[in-house]
Structures are given as structure tokens and as C-alpha cells.
Amino acid sequence: MISDSIFIYSEELLNYKFSSQHPFNQFRLKLTLDLLKKLNAIEEHMIIPPKKATEEELALIHDPSYIQAVKLAGDGQLSTDTAENYGLGTEDTPIFPKMHDASSFLVGGTLTAVDYVMSGKVKHALNLGGGLHHGFRGKASGFCIYNDSAVAIKYIQEKYNARVLYVDTDAHHGDGVQWAFYDDPNVCTLSIHETGRYLFPGTGNITERGQGKGYGYSFNIPVDAFTEDDSWLYAYETSLREIASYFKPDVIVTQNGADSHYYDPLTHLSASMKIYREIPKLAHEIAHTYCDGKWIAVGGGGYDIWRVVPRAWAHIWLEMTENSNCFGSLPKSWLEEWQKLSPVPLPKNWEDETDLYPPIPRKAEITEKNFQTVERALYPIRNQPKS
Template identity: 65%
Template sequence: MNCNAGFVYSENYTTYRFHSEHPFNQKRLILTYDLLHQANALQPNNIIKPRFATDEELMLFHDSSYIEKIKRASTGNLTEQEGLEIGIGTEDTPIFPGMHDASSLIVGGSLQAVDAVLTDGYTHATNLGGGLHHGFKRKASGFCIYNDGAVAIQYIRKKYNLKVLYVDTDAHHGDGVQWAFYDDPNVCTLSIHETGRYLFPGTGNIHERGIKEGYGYSFNIPIDAFTEDESFLHVYKEAMTKIVDYFQPDIIVTQNGADAHAFDPLTHLCLTMSIYEQIPAIAHELAHQYCDGRWIALGGGGYDIWRVVPRAWAQIWQIMNAGTPFKGELPKVWLDKWSKESPVSLPRYWHDEPQLYKPIPRKDEITEKNQYMLTKALQLIRNKNNHHLNDIS
């Protein structure tokens, strides 16, 4: 299946940079772009340049006073106390020069992806620079200053009046987007993430199900540390299939953090590259089945920028554009170029080698716990045809 897909990209995304030792490093985008280029998978007509989001667009989700403080921080005119009150100037989210422009460019890229699909005739679009899902209305959090996903969904709601399914497979709970639409029955959120017992932000319990008219449109499946491919894929496929059929969205927005891989230094899951072929493939299939193909993919977390993120994110584009994943060896030109700079040995193949990690002795117990979480999370869905709810927790 060849689809008309758009790839939102600019090297200026690397201006979103906290400092040289910070784990959030947008060089991963350059590595991904170059990998796709060397694989002959990107053509000039695929590229969509991002734009800066306007203040009015940012205020679709963020408070105007928050935006003004981010602007002041960008030029060094915010006190330390003022910064801490809005979540910046911390170890996780330090202040850096030009942070407003760098952040608004990422948001504008996600808005470009929306308009590409809903106005400009593209079937799918991806903005891998986006997916900053921890940002709140009045506060930065977890490396995220502006929440491009929340702004983009509000943009879809206001401009196009469509029902949106947001699916987040980052290892960290998609808290900022969830809370943004917690009372909105026209936005359904699904987050599959490592349990908050061990990982930031500590939220995303199965009982977080929405409030008021939005009750029943928030789904969380916290999976256990050291979850492996088979269990994750079962949870993801079962949840996606049932929730899409239950909610009947007009468009799907996915957040595709690549930090659930076994190599990631910040999380405790044990997934391999096989999952990063399956996640976009299932989203692609369901988008065509339910939404006339309308699918927007954002980036997100991912802190092994050499061995994991380029391969995982390149597969999103390959599925989106060609319908099938890359197989076999990575392009030799890419390996030769970047192995000189990489602090770790680069993988030779799109897939992972066997015995990537030591066997997990609790595998059966972990799988059983994940199945329990899946079952409890999906108890909200009583009747897929008429959207009635039945909470029997």
C-alpha cells in the first residue's frame, strides 16, 4: 500500500536543546532523517517545513501568562522563582536561550501535519520533532515546554470539528494530553506505559477514566517493568482494536516515544525493534479501516539516540509511506558516517540481534499482570455499537 504521506522536518528542531549533557537530544531527528535519506525512502516532495505556532494557536491549550513567561525566560528576563513556579529552571527542564521559538516551532510542525492531512490532500503525516506530551496548561514538565499534541488536538477540534483518538505508546504516561481532554467526550486518549510505581510521572492508573461528559474516554494500561515484546504487542493490539471500534474516531493521532526499548537508559521495559514495526503498522491499518486513512504520528521520548530512535522512527515513516517495514541491513553509508561519532557500536540491521538482554525470570508473572491491567482497563466498554458504558471496577 503506497499512501500520500508528508514528513514534517527541519534541522532547526535541534534548537530545542537544554544542554550538552541532557538526555533529550534532538540530534536523533538528524540521524533519523539521514537514515531515511540513505535508504532512499524520502523524496523532496514528501518534506513539509514546520512553521512557528502563533500565540493564539498556543493559547488553544496554554495560558497566555505562561506563554509570556516562557518568552521572558528565552531572553534571560525571568527570575529563578518565577521559573520554578512554571516548571522551568529544573534539572529535568532547564531554561535555555530562545526556548519559546524552539518550542513554538515544534508546535507549528504538528499543526502543519494536521493541515497536511485535513486540508492539503495528504493521507498521513508525521512530525517526529513533536510528541511533547508532559506539558501542562500553565506549567512545563518532563522535558516538555509546550504540549504540541494537546495544541494540535484542540486545533483539530476547533478548525475541523472532528473526533480524535490519541494513542500514546511512550514508556512514560501521556499525562499532559490526558488531562487536557479529561472531560471531553470528543477526544479519546489511550496511554500504554510503564507503571508509575517505578517511572515518571507516576500517573496513568487504570482508574483514570475521565470526568463529566468525558468519563469513559480516557484509557490507561500501565504495564509492568521488564515487559517483553509478546505481552506488549498483545496489550497494544487488543486495546487499539477495541477502543477504535468503541470510539469511532474521525482521525487518529499517535505519540511514538521510542523509550520502551531494552536499550533505553531511562526506563525499565524490554522491548525490541520488532515492536516498532508493529505499533505503526496496526495504527496504519486501523486508520484506513475507520478514518479514511487520516493519521498523524508524533515523536516523543527516546534516549538511546544512536541505536534505537533512528531505526524506530524510520519504521514509522516507512509504514506510513509504503505500508511495509524496512528489512535486512542498514545502509552502509549511514553506518560508516555515524559510527565515527557514536559512543556505542551501531547495529547493522533494522531488526535487533537475538539475546539482546538477559532472560527475564518473571516473564509469566509479568504477562499475567499486564493481561489483568488490559482486562480492567477495557471493562469500560460494554457495547461497541452504541457507546454505552459499564464501569464494573
């Protein structure tokens, strides 16, 4: 049986684990897949195991000396000083055994997704184990060792000669991917994130527009702290529609961090599950409008792994497979299985409660500020000379 969509998963993706206390917890992959299974929304033939990225593939973006440092660190053979020079052994990115292998499977999962989509086997592919957008050429950063999205985009360029639109809706700025293609006119990056005034990595200002031949192909929408659904969705829908029309990509790659939700412990936004229903809908539409359906989606942030991430990420797969069975109650069997492990009461429904948080006193001011940010971010393409 042939499916239009594939879901990349194997237990190898759970080996990317810094410690039991670390906020980045890939157990959320298992929770999400089990939610889809309990919903009867995924079949075994749709689940494809990730390959392990080769060192040659990693070196499309990462410096070979950094790759060697990661391998040595995972074997306990890297000195503390050398590790710190590479961003390893920090509070954010602690060293753990076999970290090179674990990280290579995350990258390989995204490359597996790329090959299935770009070779025409499927239209859409989802690798929730990926989305590690803070990794740099020679340095780990922000829970990210290797940058799977950046490697995948370079891989798409070299193997398939395609123009890529990268859309990042993580609450943290997609800095590693932006800088990797900052001077490249064939990769357009759009990141919608909480302003860096309050949040790691502190970058992602609207003035970061690219450089050299890549000038005008980097877009940032830094929204204000406490931004709510309607303002966030206005920024997303307005910017993505206009940028896609301007760039006309061959393929869309979306990074789907689920940390803009009010419950997320590491960020300061006030979105609800409403945005996670809408994010994949528009991505899907854009993929079919410009890219003959070619859409590769990855995971990313998301640190309330019980109440937020499984529902948010399930929406991506349900949209990819055009399955509208995501209203009302969550499957009782899923709630019963996981409530005993969850440290918080699990939500009973797909939607959040209407009184999720007390009213935001500066709502009108925040909304207006975000509107002005979108206007300034899109000004260059709105004011291009007509040909």
C-alpha cells in the same frame, strides 16, 4: 509529484536543546532522516518545513501568562523563583536561549501536519520533532515546554470539528494530553506505558477514565517493569482495536516515544525493535478503517538516540509510505557516516540480536499481570449494555 505522506522537518527543530548533557536530544531527528535518505525511502518534495505556532495557537491549551514566562525565560529576564513556579529552570526542563521560538516550531510542525491531513492534501503526516506530551496548561514538565499534541487536538476540534483518537505508546504516561481532554467526550486518549510505580510521571492508572461528559474516554494500560515484546504487543493490539471500534474516530493522532526498548537508559521495559515495526502497522490500519486514512504521527521520548530511535522512527515513515525495504542490513553508508560520532557500536541490522538481554525470571508473572491490566482497562466498553 503528489505523495500520500509528508515528513515535517527543518533545522529549526534542532534548536530545542536544553544542553549537550541533557538526555532529550533532537539530533535523533537528523539521524532518522538521514537513515531514510540513505535508504532512498524519502524524496525532497515529501519534506515540509514546520511553521512557527502563533501565541494565539499556543493559547488554545497554554495560559497566556505561561507563554509570556517562557518568552522572558528564553531572554534571561525571568527570576528563578518565578521560573520554578512555571516548571522552568529545573533539572528536567532547564532554561535555554530563545526557548519560546524553538518550542513554537515544534508545535507549529504538528499543526502543519494537521492542516495537510485535515484539508485532504495528504493522508498521513509525520512530525518527529513533536510528541511533548508532559506539558501542562501553565507549567513545563518532563522535558516538555509546550504540549504540541494537546494544542493540535484542540486545533483539530476548533478548525475541523473532528473527533480525535490519541494513542500514546511512550514508556512514560501521556499525562499532559490526558488531563487536557479529561472531561471531553470528543477526544479519546489511550496511553500504554510503564507503570507509574517506578517511573515519571507516576500517573496513568487504569482507574483514570475521564470525568463528567468525558468519563469513559480515557484509557490507560500501565504495563509492568521488564515487559517483553509479546506481552506489550498484546496490550497494544487488543486495546487499540477495541477502543477504536468503540470510539470510531475521525482522525488518529499517535505519539511514538521510542523509550520502551531494552536499551533505553531512562526506563525499565524489555521491548525490542519488534514492537516498533508493529506499532505503526496497526495505527495505519486503524486510520484507514475508521478515518479515511487520516493519521498524524509525532515523536516523543527515546533516549538511546544511536541504537534505537533512528530505526524505530524510520519504521513509522516506511509504514506510512508502504515501503517494505526495512529488513536485513542497515545501509552501509549510514553506518559509516555516523559510527565515528556514536559513543556505542551501531546495530548492523534492522532487527535486534536475539540475545539482546538475559532471560527475565518473572516473565510468566509479568505477562499474566499485564493481561489482567488489559482486562480491567477494557471492562467498561466490553460490558456496555447492548443497544
